[in-house]
Amino acid sequence: MSVNDIIEKQDEIKSHSYDFILWPEGWGKFKLRYEWKSHKLEESTTNNIPDQSGIYTLLIQPGIAGHPACSYLMYVGRTKSLRRRFKDYLKKEKLSSGRPKIIRLLNKYSGYLWFCYITIEIENLQNTEEELIAAYVPPCNDQIPARIHKVIGAFK
Template sequence: MELEDLVEEARAHRITFTLWSRRWDDFKASVTLNWKDHPFVPEEKINIPPTPGVYAFLLQPRIANGLEASYVLYIGESSNLQERFDNYLQEIKSKNARPRIRVYLNQYKSFLRFCCATLPSGVSTTTIEDALLAAFIPPLNVKLPAEVRAVVAAFV
């Protein structure tokens, strides 16, 4: 491949992350989150709990044994994590899917992890999701809490 072609290919894989350590220091969740890590493959659906919770898509290359790298791409909440997992499996194939999500799910499918944490009854999934969004500011999330939205929009 020519240099120009390689540059264009690399540009197609560029994702901008906001690494704001003060937001990490300020993170507070009203409950302890016990995350479970799952490969993003259809066979894993049975292992995803059909309960309310929060989830994150992580991009993990897993190419250098012992050197773990995780990139939080997206954070969400659901009243049924198993159904939400299945919705994403369908989005990979759907022409009506959110374009940005569909592209990244397909582009990195062999490196994606679906991490989820169930929440006890009475705990708002939206409140926990907002706290996580404000701390991690994932690049694929369009909706961000007000306290970070304006700041992030100012330099994006």
């Protein structure tokens, strides 16, 4: 392998790099329990997604060696219609003027993305989403709570 090959491979690997924050204090603060449902982000599963309000997460699941817990939680979101949001993510061209981090996920990890969700009443969406973002600190969410963002950014 030549030096140029190594540089090219390094650039490719860096394009798949994300900063994950594992913060047990945040995990311990989230006390509610939910029964999450998950479906691979593909057209054939659209009808399994309810047309209700809810919270969803986007996960990358590489499926390496069939390991049941190999997942990377990348994004937490809320929506008034889980099915509509699921369909939106299937239409990448519609999102092309949207959020770059989400577009990157959809383009780079097609075939490995999972849509996990819980149904929540509309009046509880924002608060529940904010609490989950504070607990998970997902790398593709820009709206990290200020108290956490301040600590994370203090030593950059």
